[in-house]
Amino acid sequence: xxxxxxxLLWKARAVDHLLPPLVKQCRDVHAAQNELRWLRxxxxxxxxxxxxxxxxxxxxxxxxxxxxMPLQYILGTEFFGDLEIKCRPGVLIPRQETxxxxxxxxQLLQRAKNLPSQLHVMDLCTGTGxxxxxxxxxxxxxxxxxxxxxxGVDISTKxxxxxxxxxxxxxxxxxxxxxxxxxxxxxxxxxxxxxxxxSVLPSLKAALELNRKPKQWDIxxxxxxxxxxxxxxxxxxxxxxxxxxxxxxxxxxxxGGTDTEQGDAFYPRLLATAVEIDxxxxxxxxxxxxxAVRVAHLARKTNAFDGxxxxxxxxxxxxxxxxxENISKDRSCFPIIGAGNGxxxxxxxxxxxxxxxxxxxxxxxxxxxxxxx
Amino acid sequence: xxxxxYLLRLRLARYARTSLCSNSCLYNALPPVRTLFATPPxxxxxxxxxxxxxxxxxxxxxxxxSGPGGQKINKTSSAVQLKHLPTGIVVKCQETRSxxxxxxxxxxxxxxxxxxxxxxxxxxxxxxxxxxSKKKSSADKKKRRKYRALEEDRKAMEGEVxxxxxxxxxxxxxxxxxxxGEGKIHAPG
Ligand SMILES: C[S@@+](CC[C@H](N)C(=O)[O-])C[C@H]1O[C@@H](n2cnc3c(N)ncnc32)[C@H](O)[C@@H]1O
Numbered sequence: 210x211x212x213x214x215x216x217l218l219w220k221a222r223a224v225d226h227l228l229p230p231l232v233k234q235c236r237d238v239h240a241a242q243n244e245l246r247w248l249r250x251x252x253x254x255x256x257x258x259x260x261x262x263x264x265x266x267x268x269x270x271x272x273x274x275x276x277x278m279p280l281q282y283i284l285g286t287e288f289f290g291d292l293e294i295k296c297r298p299g300v301l302i303p304r305q306e307t308x309x310x311x312x313x314x315x316q317l318l319q320r321a322k323n324l325p326s327q328l329h330v331m332d333l334c335t336g337t338g339x340x341x342x343x344x345x346x347x348x349x350x351x352x353x354x355x356x357x358x359x360x361g362v363d364i365s366t367k368x369x370x371x372x373x374x375x376x377x378x379x380x381x382x383x384x385x386x387x388x389x390x391x392x393x394x395x396x397x398x399x400x401x402x403x404x405x406x407x408s409v410l411p412s413l414k415a416a417l418e419l420n421r422k423p424k425q426w427d428i429x430x431x432x433x434x435x436x437x438x439x440x441x442x443x444x445x446x447x448x449x450x451x452x453x454x455x456x457x458x459x460x461x462x463x464x465g466g467t468d469t470e471q472g473d474a475f476y477p478r479l480l481a482t483a484v485e486i487d488x489x490x491x492x493x494x495x496x497x498x499x500x501a502v503r504v505a506h507l508a509r510k511t512n513a514f515d516g517x518x519x520x521x522x523x524x525x526x527x528x529x530x531x532x533x534e535n536i537s538k539d540r541s542c543f544p545i546i547g548a549g550n551g552x553x554x555x556x557x558x559x560x561x562x563x564x565x566x567x568x569x570x571x572x573x574x575x576x577x578x579x580x581x582x
Numbered sequence: 583x584x585x586x587x588y589l590l591r592l593r594l595a596r597y598a599r600t601s602l603c604s605n606s607c608l609y610n611a612l613p614p615v616r617t618l619f620a621t622p623p624x625x626x627x628x629x630x631x632x633x634x635x636x637x638x639x640x641x642x643x644x645x646x647x648s649g650p651g652g653q654k655i656n657k658t659s660s661a662v663q664l665k666h667l668p669t670g671i672v673v674k675c676q677e678t679r680s681x682x683x684x685x686x687x688x689x690x691x692x693x694x695x696x697x698x699x700x701x702x703x704x705x706x707x708x709x710x711x712x713x714x715s716k717k718k719s720s721a722d723k724k725k726r727r728k729y730r731a732l733e734e735d736r737k738a739m740e741g742e743v744x745x746x747x748x749x750x751x752x753x754x755x756x757x758x759x760x761x762x763g764e765g766k767i768h769a770p771g
Binding site for chain 1: 642644650651652653654655656657658659660676678679680681682683
């Protein structure tokens with residue numbers, strides 16, 4: 210990284226003596242000013258402004274931030290759509306791109322005429338619980354006639370504790386969040402259901418039985434770890450590597466295979482789960498367009514879905530992006546929706562198509578799709 | 583007429599969906615942000631109605647920069663930039679940490695800018711600014727008096743000069759006003 214010019218740091222110092230360390234971290238004066246404003250506002254809530262304690266607190270937070278600690282861990286929250294989600298070290302910070310996909314999915318479903326009166330939604334790898342919380346908030350606020358029953362699953366007890374604490378916090382302020390209809394459960398979603406020996410860490414199937422949860426789920430969402438070991442070193446920022454849990458980002462190494470296969474390791478099991486629980490609509494987050502296409506191909510191979518789409522970061526925006534050559538040349542390409550980087554894969558089948566406002570599925574839809582391309 | 587290709591049909595269906603549900607009703611139907619935009623009732627009577635900007639007239643950009651997103655980076659920026667296509671006005675908002683909130687704020691700021699252009703002296707912002715400058719001149723006098731008294735108290739109590747740089751009035755005001763050197767945005771008053 211190039212060094213920042215001294216003049217910039219001087220300019221920053223003239224504005225506020227706490228600004229230069231933040232400028233070094235953000236590499237941008239405006240961004241640093243924003244962060245300082247938010248940190249100061251946070252300090253204001255913890256101590257009396259202009260007191261010694263306040264000064265010390267703010268100084269300490271700026272120091273933490275200058276080591277690369279994510280602002281969200283220092284402030285203790287991050288915004289996810291309209292919701293302010295609690296964050297803690299040890300649990301991945303929710304990303305805005307995830308919120309955009311989840312919001313868009315909820316918006317598509319809002320207008321469905323034939324949703325079941327209780328919609329079952331499963332979120333695998335739930336982390337802070339941000340996905341089911343936002344999904345219920347968005348859908349139930351618009352559709353009071355639909356009960357949105359959500360189950361979030363994670364392997365990490367730290368994550369599950371935080372998810373439950375987020376539920377307790379948000380149920381107080383958000384009328385569309387219904388605590389009775391929001392559950393969190395521990396399971397290892399990579400564990401094959403068959404060779405499951407009863408243990409502390411059950412497979413998803415065993416955990417569903419154990420906790421007397423339904424076997425059938427209408428909607429499956431997941432933002433699983435999807436970064437390959439080499440991409441972890443090459444493409445993640447230092448703040449991510451240094452402070453966020455690797456368990457949440459990189460599928461564990463014992464899974465084997467090439468580097469790319471390791472990055473993709475969760476998707477085969479997620480697809481199998483989608484079929485097992487009979488999900489009608491499925492949304493998986495991915496790292497980029499290449500991974501999206503790989504996952505879409507895997508999904509097509511299952512023959513279980515009537516429709517497959519790839520969504521970009523902002524699925525609600527017009528597509529101004531060029532599709533890279535290697536993908537557009539691929540004759541079996543999938544519809545790519547929105548603007549930004551490739552971000553998620555949407556699958557639907559049976560009645561799911563009509564929930565989403567898609568053309569009704571026909572026998573052999575996929576073949577027709579290819580012919581007309 | 584030959585049937586439309588599948589992809590085109592899908593896209594048309596989607597445009598119909600998007601324009602119906604994702605934007606217009608979400609932002610325009612929402613009540614204004616109370617904390618920042620509350621207008622005293624007396625003033626509200628003199629104001630023309632707020633200019634509503636249609637989402638079809640806007641190009642929205644989240645200024646995410648290039649490079650990867652998702653799990654690979656944890657951004658703290660939630661900046662939103664809007665371009666009003668008919669007039670070319672651009673506003674940017676990074677007031678809050680919440681992108682949804684910034685989107686709403688940006689739309690209101692844009693509405694004000696367009697209105698200023700259309701109504702000039704009769705626009706809400708101009709009326710409010712006139713009202714504010716009247717009030718401010720009297721409030722400023724009071725505030726200066728109070729600050730002086732506070733400062734004297736503090737010095738008397740500590741009996742020494744702090745080695746931390748005291749935050750001067752001017753500086754702290756800049757921090758509250760935000761966005762230095764960014765003429766396009768300002769904290770709406
Ligand atoms: C990328 S994070 C996603 C968190 C959250 N859904 C979000 O979008 O912010 C992935 C999550 O998967 C969990 N996880 C990792 N391996 C798992 C496994 N084998 N079974 C279940 N959850 C797992 C991690 O604990 C982490 O919380």
